[in-house]
Amino acid sequence: MTEQQYSLDDIRKNVSRIDNELLQLLAERRQLSLEVAKSKIETAKPVRDLTREQALLLRLVDAGNALQLDPQYVTQIFHTIIEDSVLYQQAYLQKLTNPESLQPVARVSFLGSQGSYSHLASRNYFSKKQTKLVEMSCSTFRDVINTVETGNADYGVLPIENTSSGSINEVYDLLQHTSLSIVGEITQPIEHCLLVATDTNLDQITTLYSHPQPHQQCSEYLHTMGNINQEYCSSTAEAMQKVAELQRADVAAIGNASSGEIYGLTAVKSGIANQQENFTRFIVVARKPVEVTSLIPAKTTLIMSTAQKAGSLVECLVVLRNLNINMTKLESRPVIGNPWEEMFYLDVEQNLKSEVMQGALEELTRLTRFIKVLGCYPSENVKPVDIEF
Ligand SMILES: O=C(O)C(=O)C[C@]1(C(=O)O)C=C[C@@H](O)C=C1
Numbered sequence: 225m226t227e228q229q230y231s232l233d234d235i236r237k238n239v240s241r242i243d244n245e246l247l248q249l250l251a252e253r254r255q256l257s258l259e260v261a262k263s264k265i266e267t268a269k270p271v272r273d274l275t276r277e278q279a280l281l282l283r284l285v286d287a288g289n290a291l292q293l294d295p296q297y298v299t300q301i302f303h304t305i306i307e308d309s310v311l312y313q314q315a316y317l318q319k320l321t322n323p324e325s326l327q328p329v330a331r332v333s334f335l336g337s338q339g340s341y342s343h344l345a346s347r348n349y350f351s352k353k354q355t356k357l358v359e360m361s362c363s364t365f366r367d368v369i370n371t372v373e374t375g376n377a378d379y380g381v382l383p384i385e386n387t388s389s390g391s392i393n394e395v396y397d398l399l400q401h402t403s404l405s406i407v408g409e410i411t412q413p414i415e416h417c418l419l420v421a422t423d424t425n426l427d428q429i430t431t432l433y434s435h436p437q438p439h440q441q442c443s444e445y446l447h448t449m450g451n452i453n454q455e456y457c458s459s460t461a462e463a464m465q466k467v468a469e470l471q472r473a474d475v476a477a478i479g480n481a482s483s484g485e486i487y488g489l490t491a492v493k494s495g496i497a498n499q500q501e502n503f504t505r506f507i508v509v510a511r512k513p514v515e516v517t518s519l520i521p522a523k524t525t526l527i528m529s530t531a532q533k534a535g536s537l538v539e540c541l542v543v544l545r546n547l548n549i550n551m552t553k554l555e556s557r558p559v560i561g562n563p564w565e566e567m568f569y570l571d572v573e574q575n576l577k578s579e580v581m582q583g584a585l586e587e588l589t590r591l592t593r594f595i596k597v598l599g600c601y602p603s604e605n606v607k608p609v610d611i612e613f
Pocket residue numbers: 257260271272273274276277280305306309310
């Protein structure tokens with residue numbers, strides 16, 4: 225008897241059927257996450273339960289082994305599923321905690337047009353919030369802030385730090401003077417490529433367009449390209465637009481490959497950032513602060529200036545240490561108009577309304593010349609639990 229041969233079309237139909245079933249099951253699992261969140265409100269249990277996650281992963285790795293599925297493959301998939309579940313529950317609880325923020329449509333401003341990294345971050349951030357977006361492109365960070373301050377937008381999305389190029393000073397400086405509050409954060413993978421509009425090869429490229437940040441984040445690769453003209457644009461989207469208009473074999477843009485497709489560009493080289501793991505953390509600002517439910521991990525961002533005497537900053541940091549408050553970021557920026565005076569920015573893993581944070585603020589107010597809370601918001605960094613295979 226000969227084995228029946230299926231056509232490629234038939235096999236693909238079966239693969240597609242299974243993929244659809246997987247999607248269906250993922251959507252069902254997501255709905256169950258909501259039920260879990262509701263039950264956690266009743267019992268005041270935190271969303272994250274690391275013991276449950278560990279047990280769940282160990283069981284799935286075992287079950288996967290029996291089906292010849294690699295443990296790494298299984299854990300990777302379920303880390304992503306759990307991350308989605310945690311962020312989905314967080315978004316649901318935050319909506320209940322801040323009912324006035326329950327808008328079906330939100331106007332969001334960001335730097336650059338379609339396909340800029342800020343645009344991608346805005347879409348990713350709001351996709352979990354089940355909010356429809358009216359997208360507003362701006363050509364400067366100042367404009368992003370202005371549109372929210374004047375009420376023309378509800379939210380602004382701004383990059384604040386990158387794993388290759390560090391802090392984005394211009395945004396820190398704008399935060400010093402704004403009345404807006406930080407209400408959220410999102411970390412976006414940044415995958416820089418060289419994007420071209422025509423048939424060309426790397427040797428022909430002599431001019432590169434991008435925002436100054438990507439130029440900086442890819443400095444090591446650009447160095448290997450020799451004598452290259454680096455042209456600065458207001459965003460990666462503007463750079464892509466420019467290269468698409470020029471249609472020349474000697475120009476390229478630095479940007480994201482899928483965004484490049486919007487402008488008809490193709491990637492001739494990918495993975496060109498100095499660090500393979502290149503991420504940018506974005507903050508989301510709004511006119512009104514939000515409250516963060518105690519069931520989810522929160523971050524608080526403060527700015528403060530200390531007395532200009534030896535050890536002033538250390539005294540403030542000791543307050544945090546003594547209260548066991550974890551600081552995830554400390555940045556200093558000059559105060560414009562006051563030479564040698566510094567403004568410090570601190571991110572701490574604490575809910576503003578917690579007793580321990582209120583205690584810290586009381587002590588810090590005593591020790592500083594100026595202190596202001598820029599916002600308290602849900603931490604969107606869902607660290608995966610480790611398991612031993
Ligand atoms: O079972 C729970 O408590 C959930 O919140 C669900 C879930 C999951 O998606 O499996 C998500 C987060 C928790 O850390 C553990 C598990």
